[in-house]
Amino acid sequence: MADTNAGEQRIELVLGPLVGLLVFLFSLTEIYERAELVTYDSRFNVRNSVFGPPPMNRHLGTIDIDLESIEAEGRYQDWTRNKYTDVVRVLHDYGARLVGFDVFFVEPSTNLVSAEQIRALDRIDEATVSELLAKSDHDELFRQTIVDAGNVYLGQTIVVPHGELGIEEIQQHLAPLSADKQEALAFIRQQSPVLAADADNTIWRGYDFDPPLRSLREVSRGFAYAQTVPDVDGARRRFPLVYRYEDVLFPSLALKMAADVLQVPIQQVVIDPGNHILLPNAQLLDGGVEDVEIPIDRYGNMNVNWAGRWEDTFTHYPHYTLREAAWRQDRQALLDDVKSRVDADASLRNPRKLLGNLTGAGYTDRDLLLTVVRAYLASMEMESAIQSTEGLTAADFWKKKGISEPTETLSLIFDKVRRTNLVADLLGQDPTLTSQDLLVALADEDEGEVSQSEYYVRSMFVDGALPDAARPLYFYPYQKYQPRNGASAFVSPEDVDGKILFYGLTAPGTTDLNVTPVQGSYPMVGIYPNVLNTILERIFIQRMPAWTDAVLMIALGLLLSLLVPRLRVLAGAGMVAGIVVIYSAIAFFGFTHAGLWLEFVAPLMTVVIGYLALTIYGYIIKEKEKEFVQGAFGHYLSPAVVDQIMTNPDMIGQLGGEERVMSAFFSDIAAFSTISECLTPAELVSFINEYLSDMCDIIEAAGGTIDKFEGDAIVAFFGAPLYYDDHAVRGCMSCIDQQRAMIQLRERWRGEKALPPALMQLRDRWDQQGRPFCHVRIGLTAGPMVVGNMGSRTRTDYTMMGDTVNLAARFESGQKIYGTGIMVNEAIYEQVSDQVEGRRLDFI
Structure with missing residues (x-):
């Protein structure tokens, strides 16, 4: 039994960590990731509702190609680049620091002369036509404006395959580069971040790219890719700060502009996949100089600390x-x-x-x-x-x-x-x-x-x-x-001065709207001020690595294994609820105050499933223990004792074998062999069953345990498996009650046909001789003895042994010469002398 309990305890100890391990493996699946991302999104909304949005740099904003601008300018696909020229010019005049285009200029535009321009001509001659065509060269006008402004970053695209492709698959997708792309790649190679020493280059690979128009990119402040990356559910939560094409690292528009703002040459930026992007000796906006480390995953993505809804965050200037x-x-x-x-x-x-x-x-x-x-x-x-x-x-x-x-x-x-x-x-x-x-x-x-x-x-x-x-x-x-504060403002040099702006589509119905943690339809040009705000304000969000999640879940499982088996169901449920509340608070405040993305779903799954598994396992074990107690001890323990053991199965451990002070009981019917000779086998069984039933009821009522029957003899003990301090009193009173019961039983046997005729004749003959019919001798001793389950590997009995037990047997048999009915030892008498009368018989 002890080995069984130890085995069950080992299973319980392993069950919790096993649940944690299985939940961790489940957390690596896409189904789990979708659930975790829902809780991640809710943290932004709860944070902004409870604590307000994070710090927002007042210089960040967007230039919105919104519905009103499209209605005023005409169909977006027909826009000429002079429409951007005016905006870049006024922003430069008003002191904007940087302007980044989430709009791509990869092909030359067609020179178009409008009807209004023709009607405005005073005359038509070669000089006038040349002047008109010069005004219609929108690429050249835009180029000259970029030169004059000196603060324009252009966007480019890089083609990244869906899913993870190996090097061989990427090589298969690579197409020969045009001369223009080769020139652009050579420039990017010179303006590329560096990979950290001894770092594995696990950055996402692209297999093609489209740089901006050469005439524009060569006069811009810089150019870089302007693209986002979806999560498994299609929402945008992360941002790829760097991609790679062949052996060249392509910085994103956001990273390049952030490095510019922090006055870190892009060639000095260090990429350490799975750890961080290092901007050394960054000139912080508060005047300090410090290394800035941007946490990234192994693919080069950073978690964006979304400030809030589009309309509530940053500055938004309509294009028109x-x-x-x-x-x-x-x-x-x-x-x-x-x-x-x-x-x-x-x-x-x-x-x-x-x-x-x-x-x-x-x-x-x-x-x-x-x-x-x-x-x-x-x-x-x-x-x-x-x-x-x-x-x-x-x-x-x-x-x-x-x-x-x-x-x-x-x-x-x-x-x-x-x-x-x-x-x-x-x-x-x-x-x-x-x-x-x-x-x-x-x-x-x-x-x-x-x-x-x-x-x-x-x-x-x-x-x-x-x-x-x-x-x-x-x-x-x-x-x-x-x-964003709802008040009216106006575009002025004071308002625009120092602004870092991103130019892009925001009109409803365009393809540049996506789901984010803070809004269901968010213009993607807004991701750039959020990314820069995360970097400039250093409010990074770092997701804990997978190994820490595994340790956390296994540790939670182990904690459950140690605590749940020791608690009742309701207490365990209360403990689980407490763990859920405490961990939820830690996960939330870790997010809001420390920028830590702690897994939410997996730990709570570990706690809940672990609790249910341990509770169900414990219930099954307890039922098995109850069945074992009922089957193994029901034939010699009273129903009340069996019920107590089943209520508290831990008592089963006490049935192994131990030495304790208790009382041993032996009883026997005098001359029973003579009585049995007067009865047929069936009559003998009926007679002895009636006697044993009455006597055993009395023993069990006093809390005694029936050890065995040996013919008419009863072997029992008091004080095991449930221990009583008054085991001697209980045993002694049981002996007296049995003798009283025998008087009543003899009277009942005197009834008509109460006994078989042969036995009635024996009783009458003994009455004439002055001998009592069915005289019972009882020996009761108290003292140290060994009690527990004893037997072979296949069969055991819960019994007792020891000198005190042998003495009780001798007390029972030794009464023949004294003619007594109950004999106890001195240890018994000392505890009952104030309740019963007795006399000293002899030394044995």
Whole structure:
């Protein structure tokens, strides 16, 4: 029995870790990965709801080719590159730090002359046509803008096979490179990160690539691939920072721009697959210098720390808004030039002379000249009237001019000049006024317009005063856009200065929308500011390696193996619930505060399945133990004792064999051989069964254990397998109760036909002789003895042995000469002397 228990305990000890190991193996499957990714996504949403989004670098944002831009510009597939030219130009003028294109320019565009351009011609001759064609060479215009800006990164593509292909399969896919691609590959080789020493190059391989147009890439700040990688469920959570083509490492657009921002030459970036990407001596945004290590998997992917929903994170400039800002910048630059020229030469107040001066200075767009000059002259007249007449209203001004219904343009100019002069007067009186102070002072004015006027006036201040060249205080309005905080903002140099922007598609219905942890339809151009934000803010997310998951799950399984078998079902369930809650909290806070991606599903599966497995196994073992107890001990233990053992199967271990102090019982019917001679076999069985049943009921009621029957003799003991401190008292009282029961039994046998005739004759003869019929002798001793299961390998009995046992047998048989019914030893009598009467018989 001890060996069996030890074996079962070994199985229980192994069962938990085995469950952990099996769950770990399951965690390597795609089915498991899908479930784990769901919990990973929920961590972003819960984090942002509970703690708010992670730190977001205010300089990061996107340029959105959104639905409004497409509606304004026309079908996206028909866009010419001059549409990007205006945007790049205004961003450079406004101080944007970097612009990365998630748009690919891999082929030359076709020169197109629009109908509007032809209609605008004053004449058609060779020179005019040449000039028109030059303006229609959008690639050259875009190229020159990239040169002037000096901050443009272009995107390229690299073709990566689905799944993992070996080197031989990749070689089969490789196609001969064109001269242009060979040239691009040679450049990339010179601008490539390096592989860490002794590192295995497990970076994902590509078998083809498409670089940007040569004329554009050679003047750009750099070019790199702009692609994302899906997870098993198609969602985008990771970003490939590096691919490889043949022996060349291709950095991603995000990695190259991050290295630029941190002032780390891309050739010094070190790739260690499965560990990190090292950017040595990075110039951090806070001014410090430090090595930056970006955790990556063995394929070169980093986990993106998604900041939140698209509309709630980073700056998003609509493409068309920026293009309008470029046009506004053109008009404003001309207006500022007009103001400067007139300030330097008052005679230029004459419209005809002013137009001639501007034309001579190289301004060729006559429509633009007329529009700006008219606005300047109108604003100059309006400002003069406003300054000379305090409290002048628009109605009074137009009335004096004799204009009953001014155009909308003139009305807007008057309002802007009036409002800007109010702002200038307030700031001139007290330059320390805040924006809020101005809004309070000009509460009746439109807040957005006041903000624009304030920005313009402050930008024109020189040594705390407005120069004459700033007059009149009219400016073209800045383009408004919707920032993430919900308030209205406008595109200005202050707003754009230092921005790191990524250009890409965001319109619904385009192919560049995908599922992310934070949103079901997320524009993929937004992954780049999220990647750079993760790097620049150093808020990395690192998934624990597989070996740590294996250790964790096996350790959890071992913990269950040690604890669950020792607990009841409800207590074990409570413990499991506690482990689930504690681990869930650790996994969540590890994610939010330490950037650790701890497996969630597998450990909880280990805990729950391990608990169920151990509980079910324990239940099966307990049932087997109960069956064993019932079958092995039911024939000599009382039902009450058997029930107690089955309730507490650990007691089975006590049935092995041990020495303990307890009481041994032997009883026998005097002259039983004579009685049996008077009975047939059937009558003998009936007679002895009746006697033994009554006696055994009394023994078991006192907590005794029946050891065996030897004919009419009963061997029993008190104090095993359940130990009683009062085993001597129980045994003694049982003896007395049996003698009393024998008196009642003899009376019952005197009934008519209660005994077979031959036995009745024997009883009557003994009565005449003065001998008691069916006299029972009982020997009871207390002392040390060995008790337990004893026997052969195939059959055992729960019995006792020892000198105390032998003494009880001699007490029973030795009463023949004393004529007594109960004989006990001194150890018994000492414990019952205050409850029964006795006398000393002899020494044995």
